[in-house]
Amino acid sequence: MQLCPVIKIFLCEPHSIQARVSGNDGGSIARRDDLVRTKASVETADKDEVRHALWTQCRLSKARLAKPVMVDRLGQLYNKDGVIEYLLRRGQGEASASENHVAGHLKGLKDLREASLTPAPTSHDRHDTDAYPFVCPLTQRALNGKFRVVCLWPCGCVLSESGVRETTGVSKSSAESTSPCPVCNVPFAHAALIEAHAPAINSDVVWVNPPAEEQTAMREQLAAQKKTKRKKTDTGAGGDKRTRVQAPTLNDAAPGAYAANQVRRAQENAARNAPPTRDSEAVASLYRKSPSKRDVWLGKQAS
Ligand SMILES: [Zn+2]
Structure with a gap:
């Protein structure tokens, strides 16, 4: 968008809330937040790229997501071979800092779960890297990051949150503490869908690719949990390990x-x-x- 000189002057002036634009419409009032939209659109483009990468690529290998896909407690998606390769390299001290930032919390495959994902209809060209590879089996909408998606940890099914809410009828008045998965009937504790608190790392409901601030909060929870576990081991809860092993x-x-x-x-x-x-x-x-x-x-x- 080309900004006219008048608008540019007003952009530089912090106290001016409105600018009079003398365009072909005979003088319309432009609000200050209309004028700074150029910067916003650039940021949106970046966000779109990030969102596309999150839903089409393995977080570690950056290869296109393809089954078997694994999900961790932070809702990050990986190709199984991508994780195994990373763990091998990390064991040899060859993993990069950015990889460790993404997956440093993983001790092994036991910290992940295989995600049960529904492939997008075959009409999509397999080699079309722009296409989103998976859909919600309940709503048939492509998993593109434009709506909240959950992984039910007990069964691994990946579904849109709205689809789960509608099909399971989870509400604050739900008498039961569990609901059956709408796809495979495996029960899951639905408390996370009712309570309005931040997502917990031990919940049966894991939000896939959650907003950055939620993921940061969960990383902190993981770190705190790790600290507590280490403390317990150090103080010898349940007996000194070394004495018991030897x-x-x-x-x-x-x-x-x-x-x-x-x-x-x-x-x-x-x-x-x-x-x-x-x-x-x-x-x-x-x-x-x-x-x-x-x-x-x-x-x-x-x-
Ligand atoms: Zn399921």
Whole structure:
């Protein structure tokens, strides 16, 4: 927009609320906030780009979002391979500061959940990078960041908030504390949809790509939670970990040593003969709170 010289003068003058514009319409009154709209439109363009990136790209690899897509407690979307690659690189100290800012709170895949997303109709060109890849299965609207979207954490379904409210009938007078997911019927605690407080990181309802200020508040909650956990470990709540993990060495000559050895051997045998788990050890270990995650990512425990 080309600003006429008269308007420019008024823009520089902080006390002038109105400017008289002598245009073809014979002199219309332009408010000051009309005049500063140029700057606003530039900011909107930037915001649109950010919004488009949030709903079409993996937060870490920047590749186009494609299933399997993972979501974290902050409502950020990732491609599964993008997260795994990041965790591997972070384990080797090769992750960038911006990546750590986005996903530094993730300890492993257990901090994420696979999002159940509905692909947009196939009429969209797959290679059209502008198209939004997913829609709300309830309203069929493209997930483009122009309305609030939730992920129901127990089942992973990603739906528009308005769709969930309309189909589940959640209201302040709801007697039940849970509602069934409108898509898959898995119950979720709907308190977050009723109470008007800021989103909580442990809620069953996670807002996907929430406004920046909400996400910042949740990052603070995560940091506070981490601190509390660390404190508990330091003060040895439930016993000192190191003492519990390290098995005492046995003096064979000590009284009762033979029996203790027998018990230990029996326990080892039982563990060895335990039925195999559904997932391979390497996959299962990704979900465990194992301290040796670097080895896990490097596949050293797979053998
Ligand atoms: Zn569901």
